[in-house]
Amino acid sequence: xxxxxxxxxxxxxxxxxxxxxxxxxxxxxxxxxxxxxxxxxxxxxxxxxxxxxxxxxxxxxxxxxxxxxxxxxxxxxxxxxxxxxxxxxxxxxxxxxxxxxxxxxxxxxxxxxxxxxxxxxxxxxxxxxxxxxxxxxxxxxxxxxxxxxxxxxxxxxxxxxxxxxxxxxxxxxxxxxxxxxxxxxxxxxxxxxxxxxxxxxxxxxxxxxxxxxxxxxxxxxxxxxxxxxxxxxxxxxxxxxxxxxxxxxxxxxxxxxxxxxxxxxxxxxxxxxxxxxxxxxxxxxxxxxxxxxxxxxxxxxxxxxxxxxxxxxxxxxxxxxxxxxxxxxxxxxxx
Amino acid sequence: xxxxxxxxxxxxxxxxxxxxxxxxxxxxxxxxxxxxxxxxxxxxxxxxxxxxxxxxxxxxxxxxxxxxxxxxxxxxxxxxxxxxxxxxxxxxxxxxxxxxxxxxxxxxxxxxxxxxxxxxxxxxxxxxxxxxxxxxxxxxxxxxxxxxxxxxxxxxxxxxxxxxxxxxxxxxxxxxxxxxxxxxxxxxxxxxxxxxxxxxxxxxxxxxxxxxxxxxxxxxxxxxxxxxxxxxxxxxxxxxxxxxxxxxxxxxxxxxxxxxxxxxxxxxxxxxxxxxxxxxxxxxxxxxxxxxxxxxxxxxxxxxxxxxxxxxxxxxxxxxxxxxxxxxxxxxxxx
Numbered sequence: 226x227x228x229x230x231x232x233x234x235x236x237x238x239x240x241x242x243x244x245x246x247x248x249x250x251x252x253x254x255x256x257x258x259x260x261x262x263x264x265x266x267x268x269x270x271x272x273x274x275x276x277x278x279x280x281x282x283x284x285x286x287x288x289x290x291x292x293x294x295x296x297x298x299x300x301x302x303x304x305x306x307x308x309x310x311x312x313x314x315x316x317x318x319x320x321x322x323x324x325x326x327x328x329x330x331x332x333x334x335x336x337x338x339x340x341x342x343x344x345x346x347x348x349x350x351x352x353x354x355x356x357x358x359x360x361x362x363x364x365x366x367x368x369x370x371x372x373x374x375x376x377x378x379x380x381x382x383x384x385x386x387x388x389x390x391x392x393x394x395x396x397x398x399x400x401x402x403x404x405x406x407x408x409x410x411x412x413x414x415x416x417x418x419x420x421x422x423x424x425x426x427x428x429x430x431x432x433x434x435x436x437x438x439x440x441x442x443x444x445x446x447x448x449x450x451x452x453x454x455x456x457x458x459x460x461x462x463x464x465x466x467x468x469x470x471x472x473x474x475x476x477x478x479x480x481x482x483x484x485x486x487x488x489x490x491x492x493x494x495x496x497x498x499x500x501x502x503x504x505x506x507x508x509x510x511x512x513x514x515x516x517x518x519x520x521x522x523x524x525x526x527x528x529x530x531x532x533x534x535x536x537x538x539x540x541x542x543x544x545x546x547x548x549x550x551x552x553x554x555x556x557x558x559x560x
Numbered sequence: 561x562x563x564x565x566x567x568x569x570x571x572x573x574x575x576x577x578x579x580x581x582x583x584x585x586x587x588x589x590x591x592x593x594x595x596x597x598x599x600x601x602x603x604x605x606x607x608x609x610x611x612x613x614x615x616x617x618x619x620x621x622x623x624x625x626x627x628x629x630x631x632x633x634x635x636x637x638x639x640x641x642x643x644x645x646x647x648x649x650x651x652x653x654x655x656x657x658x659x660x661x662x663x664x665x666x667x668x669x670x671x672x673x674x675x676x677x678x679x680x681x682x683x684x685x686x687x688x689x690x691x692x693x694x695x696x697x698x699x700x701x702x703x704x705x706x707x708x709x710x711x712x713x714x715x716x717x718x719x720x721x722x723x724x725x726x727x728x729x730x731x732x733x734x735x736x737x738x739x740x741x742x743x744x745x746x747x748x749x750x751x752x753x754x755x756x757x758x759x760x761x762x763x764x765x766x767x768x769x770x771x772x773x774x775x776x777x778x779x780x781x782x783x784x785x786x787x788x789x790x791x792x793x794x795x796x797x798x799x800x801x802x803x804x805x806x807x808x809x810x811x812x813x814x815x816x817x818x819x820x821x822x823x824x825x826x827x828x829x830x831x832x833x834x835x836x837x838x839x840x841x842x843x844x845x846x847x848x849x850x851x852x853x854x855x856x857x858x859x860x861x862x863x864x865x866x867x868x869x870x871x872x873x874x875x876x877x878x879x880x881x882x883x884x885x886x887x888x889x890x891x892x893x894x895x
Contacts, residue, residue, distance in 0.1 A: 334637030378861030452787025526713025
């Protein structure tokens, strides 16, 4: 039984902010990450919420992230924003980029944001959600150290690289998809390794590309792509968008997102924001309602993002039960 | 043993053009489809090459496609092109749209093309390939009549909806991904039904969402999404882009792409073209070379699009062996 304590969303934001600034993160970098941490706990994605705050703090301390970085925003074309995250937190870089991206997408009809010299952006769907709340269709891609092998090979070349799409609706995103290219999150395999439990066949492969049930063997091999070669295709799509199209570090060259070795990962994010009114001649909302309606009409059927949306509503009213052991770690950082 | 005859690519284009015009397609609609048919045969995708010409001709004759349609191009925003395909062939609409999209993407950095009132666009990667040949990164989405059920449901709401990305390289696309959201193409299940053969578990589901090995039961149920709920996510991504974002007909409302019933399907296509030079500060080519190099360095490993690229080189030199029975059907149409 894990001991929990219920915190309000503002309490979660506050404790995150105080821990980040305690280790030397400046306020303009700490605030967006603290806000995102509260939103991630609200969405019920505890794996990427407060549990990451001690890791973020460790990475500021060891230099994997520059807590004092100032993102540099440029607009090289009428439809393109680029941000050099300057090895700081991705969240501040994305915030700075969105300030330019959102009005640009509304005037141009479509705009792109390419971020390099960046870091793990947490839950990708948190960011595309913000675009949907601004009335835009948001598409996002983020890359990670390589852990999936190409078809026919056994050595990782791409990360478990998620993509996300958030389609605007009357009350938040009508649909929010945020999915990685692997069968299962790498963190699940790491958890099984820590607990000494075998993993199911189909989660990971050994260094020769063969199935394994040993999580430690899998972690030295590669993560299994979801749906075989089609999962590799989704991972490649994301790597091309988030790394090649931004000039960020490829997954094969990036330092790990965990641990203190290797310096800044310098990975990338790519976002596109599109005004549905411009492309659909006003038909978008009706089509989304019909599509969502066709799913909801089926008993037991659900859409990606439904679970997070329901959790968000509960959290706003009732707060979130968080892990006491994690809280104690964070309080020790605040001192 | 299937009897074949080797034709040059210009012979394939010519016979396609003559069949399409023989049934009343105007030259400006027939030519882009004939060119695409030859390119598709060159790529070794025989299922979508000459074999489709008798179907296209039937659809002109029955009114599923207006062979005399004139696509209507608009540019509602500096970064957006829309095309009303006017229930004509998708290829002419895409051609007309690309004429505006390509220069727009080069000046704006990114541009979108939204097509509605359209039809089956054949091989989606054929079109994104053209964007890559123009030095742009091409992303494409096309929708189709519903055949995949939502997670937790059993009634189809989205098609086997492919997406495609073509990343430009020095000599054609460095990577070309063109993959549907289902485990296997629906045409394979139809082929097994025609031949009275069982299908493997995992290809299709019955009307209650349970696995089946009977292709006829599967065709009345739904196609299995690749990788389970993640395949549904990819199908939804594509449906949102190709139908909701274009104002085209959703897969749940579209008439079938096969047979003569139901009138024009009025489905949609969505393309994005991005100038990698604008987003990556010139780093794109080096990153793509390193990514492709990391795959090619592994014995037996391959990238999506490698097979089509190799077939294309062979076909240009040697022509393509085509099915004589298909040729005879086409010659009967030409008369």
